[in-house]
Amino acid sequence: MGKIATRKSFGQALAELGEIYPDIVCFDADLSKSTMSSLFANQFPDRFFEMGIQEANMIGAAAGISFTGKIPFICSFGAFLTGRFDQIRMSVGYSQANVKLVGTHCGVGIGEDGHSQMGLEDVALMRTIPKMTVLQPSGDRECRQMVEWAVKHQGPVYLRLTRQGLKEFDLPPFQLAIFPQLREGEKIAFLANGGLLESAYEAANRLSEMGIVNPAVYNLHTTKPLDGTFLTELAEKYKEFVVFEDHSTIGGSGAAIAEWMAEYAPIPRRVYRYGVKDQFGESGRPEDLYQKHGFTPEGIVTFFNKNS
Amino acid sequence: MSDQLFSKWASESRQVRKNIIKMIHYAASGHPGGSLSMVEILFSLMAEGGVMRHSPVTPSHPDRDRLILSKGHGVPALYALYHHCGYDITNEELMTLRALESRLQGHPDRVRIPYLEASTGSLGQGASFAQGVAMGYKLNGIDKRVYCIVGDGEMQEGQIWEAGLSSAHHKVNNLTIILDYNKAQIDGHIDEVLSLEPVKDKWLAFGFHLHEVDGHSYQQLTTALRDTHPTKPSMIIAHTIKGRGVPFMEGKVDWHGKAPNSNELELALNSIEENSTIGLQGGANG
Numbered sequence: 232m233g234k235i236a237t238r239k240s241f242g243q244a245l246a247e248l249g250e251i252y253p254d255i256v257c258f259d260a261d262l263s264k265s266t267m268s269s270l271f272a273n274q275f276p277d278r279f280f281e282m283g284i285q286e287a288n289m290i291g292a293a294a295g296i297s298f299t300g301k302i303p304f305i306c307s308f309g310a311f312l313t314g315r316f317d318q319i320r321m322s323v324g325y326s327q328a329n330v331k332l333v334g335t336h337c338g339v340g341i342g343e344d345g346h347s348q349m350g351l352e353d354v355a356l357m358r359t360i361p362k363m364t365v366l367q368p369s370g371d372r373e374c375r376q377m378v379e380w381a382v383k384h385q386g387p388v389y390l391r392l393t394r395q396g397l398k399e400f401d402l403p404p405f406q407l408a409i410f411p412q413l414r415e416g417e418k419i420a421f422l423a424n425g426g427l428l429e430s431a432y433e434a435a436n437r438l439s440e441m442g443i444v445n446p447a448v449y450n451l452h453t454t455k456p457l458d459g460t461f462l463t464e465l466a467e468k469y470k471e472f473v474v475f476e477d478h479s480t481i482g483g484s485g486a487a488i489a490e491w492m493a494e495y496a497p498i499p500r501r502v503y504r505y506g507v508k509d510q511f512g513e514s515g516r517p518e519d520l521y522q523k524h525g526f527t528p529e530g531i532v533t534f535f536n537k538n539s
Numbered sequence: 540m541s542d543q544l545f546s547k548w549a550s551e552s553r554q555v556r557k558n559i560i561k562m563i564h565y566a567a568s569g570h571p572g573g574s575l576s577m578v579e580i581l582f583s584l585m586a587e588g589g590v591m592r593h594s595p596v597t598p599s600h601p602d603r604d605r606l607i608l609s610k611g612h613g614v615p616a617l618y619a620l621y622h623h624c625g626y627d628i629t630n631e632e633l634m635t636l637r638a639l640e641s642r643l644q645g646h647p648d649r650v651r652i653p654y655l656e657a658s659t660g661s662l663g664q665g666a667s668f669a670q671g672v673a674m675g676y677k678l679n680g681i682d683k684r685v686y687c688i689v690g691d692g693e694m695q696e697g698q699i700w701e702a703g704l705s706s707a708h709h710k711v712n713n714l715t716i717i718l719d720y721n722k723a724q725i726d727g728h729i730d731e732v733l734s735l736e737p738v739k740d741k742w743l744a745f746g747f748h749l750h751e752v753d754g755h756s757y758q759q760l761t762t763a764l765r766d767t768h769p770t771k772p773s774m775i776i777a778h779t780i781k782g783r784g785v786p787f788m789e790g791k792v793d794w795h796g797k798a799p800n801s802n803e804l805e806l807a808l809n810s811i812e813e814n815s816t817i818g819l820q821g822g823a824n825g
C-alpha cells in the first residue's frame with residue numbers, strides 16, 4: 232500500500248460519513264483543496280460552508296451551529312486554526328461546543344512554504360484547553376477511525392493531520408489513549424506520532440540490530456486525554472522513554488508524557504523529547520528538513536550513538 | 540519624462556517577471572499568480588523614479604519609506620524587485636528561493652532579510668503592522684510613508700478592517716494600503732467565495748482617502764500613490780489580473796500556488812518576451 236496523507240484520508244472519511252450522519256457539516260477557510268474538505272463539499276454542497284479567509288469567524292460560527300444539533304468540522308492549516316487561540320478557548324472550549332477542529336499541514340514536513348504555514352505549536356496550544364481531545368493519526372485507516380470517533384464523541388476534538396503521505400502500519404482498531412504497540416523491546420520505549428512514527432520504527436530496528444538499544448515502539452496517537460492505567464503499565468515496563476514528534480518539544484506530546492511521568496509514574500522515569508527544539512521552522516525540501524532536525528532513521532540512530 | 544520612465548519600467552518589468560517564473564520553477568513550489576499581479580504596483584513604488592524613497596546602499600536608513608508585504612506568499616515578486624533595485628540579492632541567490640538555509644524563505648522573514656520589514660505569510664496581519672510603523676514615524680517626527688500591499692482574499696480577514704478603523708481614527712495619514720484586487724483566491728473567485736463589494740464604499744465609509752486605479756497602469760498607479768491626504772490614511776484599490784503577463788496563467792485560479800514545469804516555463808518566458816506593453820496600457824479596469 233502506498234503512502235497516503237492523513238488529510239486525504241480525512242477528506243474521504245468525512246465524505247463517506249456524511250451519508251450516515253446527516254448532522255455533519257463542514258467549514259473551510261479558503262484551503263479546501265489542501266485540507267481535502269473539498270471531497271465533502273463535492274458530495275454535500277448544502278452542508279459545506281466556504282467561509283473565505285476568516286479563521287476566527289469560522290471558529291465562532293462553528294461553535295454557534297453546534298448548538299443547533301449540527302456536528303461541525305472546521306478545517307484549515309493547523310497553524311492558522313490554532314493561531315486563533317482565544318476564539319477556540321472561549322467559543323469552543325469554555326462553551327463546551329461540539330466542534331471538531333481539523334488542522335492540516337502540521338510540522339516541518341510541509342517543506343518549502345516555511346515557518347508561517349507550519350503547525351509547530353498546535354498541540355501545545357490545544358492541550359491546554361480543558362476537555363479538548365487531541366489526536367494525531369499515524370496512517371489512513373487510523374485516521375478514518377478517528378474521524379468516525381470524533382463524530383460520535385460529544386465535545387471538542389483537535390485532529391492533527393499531515394500534508395505528506397505516511398507509511399501504513401498494521402494496527403489494532405483505534406482506542407482512545409491506548410497507544411498501539413508496533414515493536415517489542417526492553418528497557419526503553421519509543422513513543423512517536425505522525426511523520427516520525429516510521430522514522431522511529433526504522434531507527435529502533437537498526438539500533439537493535441547494531442546492539443545499541445532494543446526499543447519498544449508505540450504509536451502515540453492520543454496526546455489528550457492520557458490514560459493513567461495504561462501509562463502506569465508502560466512506566467512499570469520501561470525505564471526510559473523517547474517521544475518523537477514533528478512539533479515543538481515545548482508543550483507537545485513529549486511534554487505531555489514527561490509531565491505525566493514526572494508527576495504520576497510509580498517510579499520516576501526519564502523522558503526525552505525529540506522534536507523541533509525551540510526554534511522557528513523554515514523553507515526547504517521536506518526530506519532536507521527532516522534530515523536537519525534529525526527526523527530520519529539515520530538521524531535518530533546517530534543521536535543514540537552519541538548519547539549512549 | 541514620465542512616458543520615457545514608464546517605457547523603461549515596462550521593458551525592465553519583463554526581466555522581473557521572468558525571474559519570478561524561473562525562481563518558482565526552480566523551487567518547484569510557490570505562488571506565481573499573486574506575484575505577477577503586483578509587478579506594476581511594486582515598480583511604481585520601488586523602481587528608480589518610483590514613489591518610495593529608499594536605497595540599496597542604506598537599506599536600514601531610519602528615514603526611509605517602508606513597504607510591508609502583507610500578502611507574504613507574493614514574496615518572489617518582492618525578491619525580484621529588490622534584486623532589480625540593486626539590493627544585496629544576487630541573480631544566483633534569487634534561484635535559491637525556498638531552498639534549505641536560503642535567505643529567500645517561502646514567505647518573508649525580516650530577520651534573514653531586514654529590508655523585508657515584516658515577517659508575514661499568515662494573512663491579515665500586515666496592515667496593523669504597517670499602521671504601527673507609521674505611528675512610530677509620526678512620533679519620531681520622520682516625514683516618511685509606510686506602504687502595505689494586501690490581497691483581496693486576504694481582505695476577508697477581520698484584522699484588516701480593524702487596522703482600517705483604527706488608522707482612520709488615529710489619523711495615520713502617512714499610511715497607504717494598496718489592495719491587489721486580482722479577483723481570485725485559492726478556492727475560487729473572490730465574488731463566489733466571499734465578496735468584498737462594494738469595497739470602495741466601505742473604505743470611504745471607514746474614513747480613508749481613496750483611489751481606484753488600473754493596477755497595471757504606471758500612470759494611474761503613480762498618480763494615485765503621490766496624491767495623499769493631510770489627515771486621512773490612503774487606500775488604493777488596484778484592479779489587477781492574477782498571473783498578469785503570462786497569458787496561460789492570467790485570471791486562472793489554478794495558478795495561485797503551482798510551479799510551472801519545464802514546458803510551462805519555456806512557454807511563460809516566451810510569452811513574457813512578447814508582452815511588451817504591460818504597464819503602459821494597463822489592462823485591468825475592474
Ligand SMILES: Cc1ncc(C[n+]2csc(CCOP(=O)(O)OP(=O)(O)O)c2C)c(N)n1
Pocket residue numbers: 260261262284286311570572573574576610612613660661662663689690691692693694719721723724725781795
Ligand atoms: C491566515 C491565513 N489563512 C490561510 C492562508 C493560506 N493562503 C495562502 S494564500 C491564500 C489566498 C490568498 O488570496 P489573495 O489574498 O487574494 O492573494 P493573491 O490572489 O494576491 O495571491 C490563502 C488562503 C494563509 N496564508 N494565512
Ligand SMILES: [Mg+2]
Pocket residue numbers: 573690691692719720721722723724
Ligand atoms: Mg487575490
